[in-house]
Amino acid sequence: MTYHLAYMNLRGRGEPVRWVLKALDVSFTEERIDVLTQWLSRKNEFEWGQTPVLMVDGVQLHQTTTICRYLGEKHHLASTDLWNATRQQEVVEAFHDVSFDFSLAFTARIKQDETLKNNSLEKARKRLLEIVLILESRITDQGWVLSHDMTWVDVFLAAYLESYSAYFPEILEGVSKTQALMECVMALPVIKAWLKIRPHWSSLEDPQNFL
Ligand SMILES: N[C@@H](CCC(=O)N[C@@H](CS)C(=O)NCC(=O)O)C(=O)O
CATH class of the missing domain: 1.20.1050.10 (Glutathione S-transferase Yfyf (Class Pi); Chain A, domain 2)
Structure with missing residues (x-):
């Protein structure tokens, strides 16, 4: 099973997916699409025209909560009730x-x-x-x-x-x-490590210059 995450160069809706993938300790690759310079020319590549998208063995899975629930259930980090x-x-x-x-x-x-x-x-x-x-x-x-x-x-x-x-x-x-x-x-440990190396907020969403 291969996982590839496509999301913007933002934390936004991508960050919960990243954290779930990290917590499950599964390997995945990620591409960060520049929302201002790349998104419009890439939008049509995605079946539902939005991200985050998780490619599961090459098949696109859309919707943030659907992706996370799938991962949690698939890898047994989910309630069974x-x-x-x-x-x-x-x-x-x-x-x-x-x-x-x-x-x-x-x-x-x-x-x-x-x-x-x-x-x-x-x-x-x-x-x-x-x-x-x-x-x-x-x-x-x-x-x-x-x-x-x-x-x-x-x-x-x-x-x-x-x-x-x-x-x-x-x-x-x-x-x-x-x-x-x-x-x-x-x-x-996996989340702690991610917090140390993850990219800084994009200037678009940085709370320091946003509010
Ligand atoms: N309901 C979707 C919303 C996805 C969504 O709106 N994604 C934004 C980025 S956070 C997007 O792709 N916007 C670009 C567009 O709609 O063209 C989800 O939960 O994943």
Whole structure:
């Protein structure tokens, strides 16, 4: 089985996929497509015209959460209880939905539409403050989302939490289980190693010059 990830030169929706691939310790190659200079000429190569795309033995698999769930289940880093897995997926989708507001904000920034940028970011911030409370209530005493053991869902959420909290650190205030979950995933040797070598934020999404 070969894995090849195609994504933009961004963290964005690619980072959860990268973290899940790393946590599974499977080998994969990655290409980073420059969103400003390469994307438009490459878009047609992708069946659904979007990334991230995971090439699985040369076949394209689209949709961030679908890719991560497939990887988690395939490599046994997943809940085997259908109801728990489904309730975990609720949390996954809620956090993934917020990426839409961030992408709106990025596009608005490129188009120099400050109003849309600020409105989208504020929508993301408010939503995150709500959904982090639901996440907190679903973390078990063992520290994972609706599970005794770590699953791909924890890795996926930790990746988004780490990115989102770089914009809005307040989303981790008062939610100690959520913060601990993120830190436990970040302490995995493979993730720790990735955090040391991964490319810096693209200037497009860097929280330092974004907000
Ligand atoms: N629902 C899709 C959304 C994918 C998406 O919008 N990807 C963006 C990059 S983060 C993209 O490819 N945008 C370029 C385009 O739509 O032309 C997913 O979860 O993967």
